Amino acid sequence: AQEIVRIDHHVPVEQIGTLEWIDEKASATCEMLALYFEAQKQRIGKKAAQELYEGLIADNIRFTTSNTRPQSFMAATYLVEQGADVQKANEHNYDITLKDFRYENEVRDKAVYQDHVMTSVMQIEDYAKLDMEFAQAKEKVYVLAGIEEVDLWALFTEKEPGIYNASLRAKTKDVRQIAARYDGGGHVCAAGIKGLSLKQVHEIIELLIEAAK
Structure with a gap:
């Protein structure tokens, strides 16, 4: 690729991209993305909202990890407003075979x-x-x-x-x-x-x- 962009919430140990957006305090990269879209007052599709919400609760284990913060719930609020189904997200992430x-x-x-x-x-x-x-x-x-x-x-x-x-x-x-x-x-x-x-x-x-x- 001519350019590499990294969006991440892990502590960086090396530079990967030509453009890097890293927030170590975020509980999930999906949290960062949701907050970005909200700040842009952007509407996203229901499927995108569902995927981002599921990624959010997978990474912060349903808002129980130590890096869960007020913005984590703000991101969730935005994603639910955009059509994310909380019940389905929990079933997809936490039901087991x-x-x-x-x-x-x-x-x-x-x-x-x-x-x-x-x-x-x-x-x-x-x-x-x-x-x-x-x-x-x-x-x-x-x-x-x-x-x-x-x-x-x-x-x-x-x-x-x-x-x-x-x-x-x-x-x-x-x-x-x-x-x-x-x-x-x-x-x-x-x-x-x-x-x-x-x-x-x-x-x-x-x-x-x-x-x-």
């Missing part, structure tokens, strides 16, 4: 708790036996969330033999600095890493336990 249900139970069964940290390391055969793709399996980190005793949680999913991707989450602790040590990135309380060995997986688990103290 029977296959998902069974795999989520696998993630829970393999979860290990230690010192306010919950981690689960999943192998290819764990999701392949349920005819699930890696892209679906790696998103299941939320299964480990919402536990009173757990301050940090992480899902490690094997992408190819011996190579893992990590999703790190925390209620308040900074997991981004752990991800950065392994060339990962993201938000303070939600970060990811690609291409880890099993040895590195166990190193990161120790770092999470140390961070929880």
Whole structure:
């Protein structure tokens, strides 16, 4: 492309585009876009409003993440005014299939708790036996969330033999600095890493336990 434009809400670690609009305080890129359209007093189609609303609540987990702010609700208000269906959005984002249900139970069964940290390391055969793709399996980190005793949680999913991707989450602790040590990135309380060995997986688990103290 002759020009690259990046619109993002993640903390930038490198310049990608010739034009970059980055708002680290936004709960979602969809939030940024909705607020932009609203500021322009622009009407958007019902389908666009639906897609943006679903992206908004997917990223801020229905307005529950630490980076949810007043503008997040302003964006939602605008998108609903433009025709987004809240009920359908919740069904599309949060209803799960029977296959998902069974795999989520696998993630829970393999979860290990230690010192306010919950981690689960999943192998290819764990999701392949349920005819699930890696892209679906790696998103299941939320299964480990919402536990009173757990301050940090992480899902490690094997992408190819011996190579893992990590999703790190925390209620308040900074997991981004752990991800950065392994060339990962993201938000303070939600970060990811690609291409880890099993040895590195166990190193990161120790770092999470140390961070929880």
